[in-house]
Structure formats: structure tokens, C-alpha cells
Amino acid sequence: MAEKLLQIKNLKQHFNVGRPNMVKAVDGITFDIYKGETLGLVGESGCGKSTTGRTIIRLYDATDGQVLFEGEDVHGKKSAKELKKFNRKMQMIFQDPYASLNPRMTVADIIAEGIDIHGLAKSKKERMERVYELLETVGLNKEHANRYPHEFSGGQRQRIGIARALAVDPDFIIADEPISALDVSIQAQVVNLMKKLQREKGLTYLFIAHDLSMVKYISDRIGVMYFGKLVELAPAEDLYANPMHPYTQSLLSAIPLPDPETERSRRRKSYDTAVHNYAENEKLEMREITPGHFVYCSEKEYNELKAQYAK
Numbered sequence: 001m002a003e004k005l006l007q008i009k010n011l012k013q014h015f016n017v018g019r020p021n022m023v024k025a026v027d028g029i030t031f032d033i034y035k036g037e038t039l040g041l042v043g044e045s046g047c048g049k050s051t052t053g054r055t056i057i058r059l060y061d062a063t064d065g066q067v068l069f070e071g072e073d074v075h076g077k078k079s080a081k082e083l084k085k086f087n088r089k090m091q092m093i094f095q096d097p098y099a100s101l102n103p104r105m106t107v108a109d110i111i112a113e114g115i116d117i118h119g120l121a122k123s124k125k126e127r128m129e130r131v132y133e134l135l136e137t138v139g140l141n142k143e144h145a146n147r148y149p150h151e152f153s154g155g156q157r158q159r160i161g162i163a164r165a166l167a168v169d170p171d172f173i174i175a176d177e178p179i180s181a182l183d184v185s186i187q188a189q190v191v192n193l194m195k196k197l198q199r200e201k202g203l204t205y206l207f208i209a210h211d212l213s214m215v216k217y218i219s220d221r222i223g224v225m226y227f228g229k230l231v232e233l234a235p236a237e238d239l240y241a242n243p244m245h246p247y248t249q250s251l252l253s254a255i256p257l258p259d260p261e262t263e264r265s266r267r268r269k270s271y272d273t274a275v276h277n278y279a280e281n282e283k284l285e286m287r288e289i290t291p292g293h294f295v296y297c298s299e300k301e302y303n304e305l306k307a308q309y310a311k
Contacts, residue, residue, distance in 0.1 A: 002034035005172060005204050006056070011065035013048070013055045025051040027228035028065070030286065033172075038198065038205040040219030040236065042212055042251070047225040049208045050095070053174040056206070057092050058083075069172070088118050091165035095177040097157035101149040107160055108145040111135070114168040134163040138193060155186035162193065166201075174206045179214065187211075191218050212255055216240055221292075224248045230286065234293040244295045244305055247271045 013026035067074040094100035121127035132142040179187040250271035
């Protein structure tokens, strides 16, 4: 069994938008991420997946629950020294490659910001050598170092964002929809780069996205979120072959197929929460149906799913 790098326990992130309104963006989710793996987190816009990533890395303080990184409570860290050490180990690649880079800074200064903060270069020469090395690592070259973000394409900017995240040698990277703003042809390049870097550097990823076909390609396991809840968690191949929660089934049925004949005759499934109602006394929780495949369900549904998928 691989080592648990990150443990999320009953994590909640609620936003008070004025009484009596409370937005439960993340509402009591629990999962683990193992060292060296990629966990994909998917769901429609507004389901809470990006908020989950931002709460894990402490861009938001958690309303409740725990985030344990290497066994230590992330939200329990208070001193500047503790936070600085934590920030070096966990980095984030943001969704918008246009907004996430400071337009007034050169590429060299953007990438070297973390190097400067953590004192990782002993001289200006060493600093620039590290910047050049990082640029080459992400498929750019050292001539790009003195340019500004507006001089680059979206795909190149995202590569700069990846180089910035790698600059402090992190163990864990949260990629928050890193390809959604890019052209389809560029998306594959960025994902292939991330897979290559993972192999070379032993990185662990939380890959947040809504493109289910791309998530399958990069992820070892996939979690599906719906209205702040984690409703299914399984190995990637298993999730696509045997989606068990009705919401997951509806998401997968919406993926277009390349064969026009098959696509025309295929029926899409809709997920109607009004139909999927529960009695007040029914306890809903993540239950393991088959090894490694968890579904958020009642005890009655658990027994039905066990009977259906038991080998």
C-alpha cells in the first residue's frame, strides 16, 4: 500500500453570503491522496471542486474538518515559519494562465519568486541558472526569461505557471482546471508535460477539471463531486467501466463519442435530485461497494449495489 501524503477528513467550507443564506461549497468530504498518484476531482461548475483545492492549500480557512499533509494538520499551522515550510511543499497551478501571472514582472522574476522567498539560490547567477533550467524543463528556452507574460500564448503561459510551481521543488501540486482556458491541441501538450514531470520528479497531483475524458487520461483515481459532496470515488478505469452513482452515470453519458452512428442512437441519462430523495432518518455516507470503489449512498442502496456488482 502506497504512503498517504494527504488526508482530508470531513472537510467543510461554508460561505455566509448574508443571513439566512449559507453556501455549503464543500460539505463534509473525506478522501486520501497517496504519494506519487494523480487524483482527479470532477463535477459541474459550482460543485465545490475548486473550493476544495483552495481550502486544502489554505487560500481559504476551513470551516470545519481536517487537512493532514504528511500527518500534520495544515489548518493548525499558525507561525510564519511553519506556513513557509508548508508552502514550499505544496504548490498550485491556477486555471487562468492570463490572470495568474503578474503582467509587470518578467518571466524570470515570476518563476524565481518562490526561489527568492525560500532563499534557494546563493547568488544571482545561481538564481538565473535555476530559472533557465526550469524554462527548459517545461519546454521553453532561456531567451524567454526576460520577456513579459503578454508576449506569450495561453499554452506558454501555463507552462510558465508550471515552472513557477516547480521552482521550490514541491512534493504535491494542486492543478485547478489547468487546461480549461487552452485550445484542445494545447491541452494535450500541457497534460503530457505534467505526466512527464510526475515520472521524473515523483510528484503527486490533485487534478481538478470538468473534462472527463482528459481526467481519465491523467488520473489514477477519480472523485466525483456534486453540490459540495463527494458522491463517488474509484480507480479511473473502474469509474468509467462501472459508474455506480446516478450523477456519475449522467456525467459519463454526456461525453460525446467519435462514432456519429453510435452517438445518434445513444441515450443520455439525466440526474434528477427530486427523484433521488431520501428519508430524513436515512444515513448517507461513503460506502465501499467493490475494493477501492466508494459511493455516497444509504444502507439500502449499499445493499442493492453490493448485490448488483458482487462478483
